[in-house]
Amino acid sequence: MAEIRLNHVQKRWGSFVGVEDFHLTIPDREFLVLLGPSGCGKTTTMRMIAGLEEPSSGEIWIGDRMVNALDPKDRDVAMVFQSYGLYPNMNVYENIRFPLKVRKVPEVEHEARVMRASAMVELDDFLHRKPAALSGGQRQRVALARAIVREPNVFLMDEPLSNLDAKLRVSTRAQIKNLSHELQVTTIYVTHDQIEAMTLADRVVVMSAGVVQQVGTPMEIYDRPANTFVASFIGSPAMNLMEGAVTDGTFHGDRVAIAGLSGAAGRVTLGFRAEDAQVVDSDGQIAAPVYSMELLGDATMVTVKAGGTLVAVKAPKEFRAEIGAPVQIRIPTGICHLFDAQTGVHL
Structure with a gap:
C-alpha cells in the first residue's frame, strides 16, 4: 500500500514561495502527473516527496508513515531523472544491479531481478554495453530498469523524456504507459509537456507559480478547464x-x-x-x-x-x-x- 498524502505542504526560501499549500491524496497505484511551466513548483514538490528538499511546513505521508524526518533512502521511492545518472564505468547489467548492491539485497536474487527489469524495457541485447555505447533512448531505458529493479512502493519521474528526440519520446512514452500498467506502482511524473500529461496520467495536477490551478482526469481538464491559465496550457493548439x-x-x-x-x-x-x-x-x-x-x-x-x-x-x-x-x-x-x-x- 503506497497511498501518498500531502497535507498543506509549503516550500519557501525567504519571501519566495516555491510551493503554496499543496493539499492532495494520491491513491495507491495511481499515475499522477504534475504539469506546468518551468518554475511552477512541480519538481520542488517531487523533491519534497523524495526527501531531497525539506518542506517549510505541512506533512508528507507515504502509506501509514509520515516521512518528513526520514532520509531519502528510507522512504522506499525510486527516482528516474532527466539526466539518466548512469555510471559510465559500469555496463548496463551492473548499472541496473547497483541499487540491489547498495541496499544489500541477497546476491542470489540479483540476476533474476536484473533480467526481469531488463526484459520489461527490452534491454536484454545491450546488457554488456557501457552507457557511452548507447543511444539516448537506450540510456533512459537503463535508468527505468534501475528504478524497476528496486521494486519500490513509489516511482518518481522528473521529466524523463525531455532529452529525447520527438520520435523517441513517442515510443518511450508508450513504454512508460505499458510499464505503469504492468507494475501497478504509485507513480508521480513531472513534465512541462501537456501531451505527456494527457497520454500518461490517471490524474493531472496543473501548477503555476507554486499554486495548484486544477486537479482532474485528463479529459476533465481538457473539457472544462478551471481558468484561463489551464485553458491556455492544455491542448495542442491551446x-x-x-x-x-x-x-x-x-x-x-x-x-x-x-x-x-x-x-x-x-x-x-x-x-x-x-x-x-x-x-x-x-x-x-x-x-x-x-x-x-x-x-x-x-x-x-x-x-x-x-x-x-x-x-x-x-x-x-x-x-x-x-x-x-x-x-x-x-x-x-x-x-x-x-x-x-x-x-x-x-x-
Whole structure:
C-alpha cells in the first residue's frame, strides 16, 4: 500500500514561495502527473516527496508513515531523472544491479531481478554495453530498469523524456504507459509537456507559480478547464481565448459575435477549441483574413487574425486558402467556454 498524502505542504526560501499549500491524496497505484511551466513548483514538490528538499511546513505521508524526518533512502521511492545518472564505468547489467548492491539485497536474487527489469524495457541485447555505447533512448531505458529493479512502493519521474528526440519520446512514452500498467506502482511524473500529461496520467495536477490551478482526469481538464491559465496550457493548439463582453446573451468581441450564451454578463473571456469550430462559406460568427495554414496530415490548421487575436481552427485536410484571403468561422454555442475577465475563473 503506497497511498501518498500531502497535507498543506509549503516550500519557501525567504519571501519566495516555491510551493503554496499543496493539499492532495494520491491513491495507491495511481499515475499522477504534475504539469506546468518551468518554475511552477512541480519538481520542488517531487523533491519534497523524495526527501531531497525539506518542506517549510505541512506533512508528507507515504502509506501509514509520515516521512518528513526520514532520509531519502528510507522512504522506499525510486527516482528516474532527466539526466539518466548512469555510471559510465559500469555496463548496463551492473548499472541496473547497483541499487540491489547498495541496499544489500541477497546476491542470489540479483540476476533474476536484473533480467526481469531488463526484459520489461527490452534491454536484454545491450546488457554488456557501457552507457557511452548507447543511444539516448537506450540510456533512459537503463535508468527505468534501475528504478524497476528496486521494486519500490513509489516511482518518481522528473521529466524523463525531455532529452529525447520527438520520435523517441513517442515510443518511450508508450513504454512508460505499458510499464505503469504492468507494475501497478504509485507513480508521480513531472513534465512541462501537456501531451505527456494527457497520454500518461490517471490524474493531472496543473501548477503555476507554486499554486495548484486544477486537479482532474485528463479529459476533465481538457473539457472544462478551471481558468484561463489551464485553458491556455492544455491542448495542442491551446484553447482560443478572445476578450469581449456578453450583453443580452450575445458575446461581442473583435470581429466576432456569438448569440445564445446564457449565465454571464459583462466583461468576459470567450474560449473554444480549434477542433470544435469550422471554416464555412457563409454565416460564420468570425470573418477574418487567413494568417497561416499548416497541414497536419489528418487536418489543416487554419489560423486567422481577428483584430489583435490569433484564432486557430481545424479544417479538413483538403482545405486550401491563400494567406490574407477572407474566411468565415462558425463556432457552435454549445462548445463555448466563458471565463471571468478579471480573475480568469471558469464561469
